[in-house]
Amino acid sequence: MSRPRILVAGLGDTGLLTAIHLSKHADVVGISSKPGLVSGQELGLRLARPREWARDYWVAFDRYHRLDSVRTVHGTMTRVDLEARRVHLTGPDGAAGTEPYDVLVIATGVTNGFWRRPNLQTGDQVAAAITLDHERLAAAGSVIVLGGGAAAVSSALNVATTWPDKRVDLYFPGGQALPHHHRKVWGTLSKRLERLGVGLHPRHRAVVPDGFGCDEITSGPVEWSTGQSASSADAVLWTIGRVVPNTTWLPGELLDENGFVVVDEYLRVRGAPGVYAIGDVAATDPLRTSARSRADGLLAHNIRADLDGGTPKPFEPAARRWGSVVGAQRNSLEVFSSGGRAFWIPAWSLLQPLIVWRGIYRGVRKSG
Incomplete structure (x- = not known):
């Protein structure tokens, strides 16, 4: 029996980790408008110290060994045919294409300010945008x-x-x-x-x-x-949080009045069998992705349960945000618990267990 084909639409912070969770259990294809992970996290570091930020938040897909079995496609989604189970997209050269799926995960996130944009970019264009913002502030x-x-x-x-x-x-x-x-x-x-x-x-x-x-x-x-x-x-x-969901490629019946994808408590998209949504794009709760590192693993569990006849688990958003707020400072990372307590990690060499647990950098990366 062939393995199910899971299409992850969007390989940002949450979509990439979801693809990693599913890679051992299905044939996974990921579509991304960027040639690697360009995280929306730690804006302050990106603006003030872009080289340090890029070390951990702008990572080529081939540096994740757990993505070795995942095929990544560079392009932007233009529409989805829910009946035929196909996503239509446009590649960097302007050519149109389609990707079939048995299961579709919508993880296209949101547009937010000048640093989280859905536009199709090459690596050079990503670098140029980051450099331009940094130089703009440096001159002010x-x-x-x-x-x-x-x-x-x-x-x-x-x-x-x-x-x-x-x-x-x-x-x-x-x-x-x-x-x-x-x-x-x-x-x-x-x-x-x-x-x-x-x-x-x-x-x-x-x-x-x-x-x-x-x-x-x-x-x-x-x-x-x-x-x-x-x-x-x-x-x-x-940086006022004026977010716009990246859902122009989806039919209106899947969206709420603000353009977010309507999901049930198991992160299934209502009215679309075999379709799920996760992260900022999903209409889940006011904090959206406050429990991001739990949600991606839970979604992978629920997809497998639905495919194999198991029992799915409901998504329970966190009451408060937690984790890093200002990023690494002087080679240390400050992490806040949901109760407000601060924990300092004294050296980057000690971060790998935290990284994998928290989901900050989405899996174990290849060295070099």
Whole structure:
């Protein structure tokens, strides 16, 4: 009996780990708009220290030995034929193609700001975009960071650490930042930001200019809907969490009113037999992927259970976000528990067990 053919649409943070989990049990094909993993994690490191970031968050697919049995396809999905069980796509040369499936996993994620984009890119284009953002900040004498999530806090801290002579200000809409983490996390990181000289400005909500998708670093004044006078800087980072699901290739009946894929408690897509969704693109809970490292293993279990007549397990999202917030600092990584406790890993050589357990880097990589 032939093994089932599983098509993973999207090989970002979650899709790649899902493909790894399934690779021993099925013929897996992954479709990616990038030539390797270009993670959406640790934005602050990517902006301030791109070489260090690329070491662990931009990884060619052939460096994962557990992907050796997975065929990766470089392209973007254009539509899916649910009845024929085929995904239509366009390759880097513009040629159209199709990929059949027995099981489809939708893991195309979301567009978010200037750093998480679904567009088809070569390795050189990825490198050029990362370098351009870094040089834009390096040349700025002052930086405004807008937003209260991990991307905003990480960006403010890493910019201030890398360029201590810059004026850096963090503006966020609530009374404190990191509202989806335990309050102790903000208590720890706000003190660190203050020691670095970062200006903290709570209860500031930026006015997004008409027609602006928050998809580039800007300059000039920022207006506030909360009544404060306008603020300005040489570079403005719009890390406000204005996410758009990458689902234009999917039929509307699979989506909710905001364009996210509707799933049941087992991550099955409603109304589409043999189709599942995982990660930011799935309409699961307000935190989306707060339990990412648990969800990919659970989804693999559920797919195998559905194929073999086993018992699936329901997805239970975490109540709070946990893990790294600001990335590696001075060759150490700080990880926060869901209860707000900080754990320091003192050297990168000690990280491999944590990496595999947490799913931060999606599997064991080949050396070299």
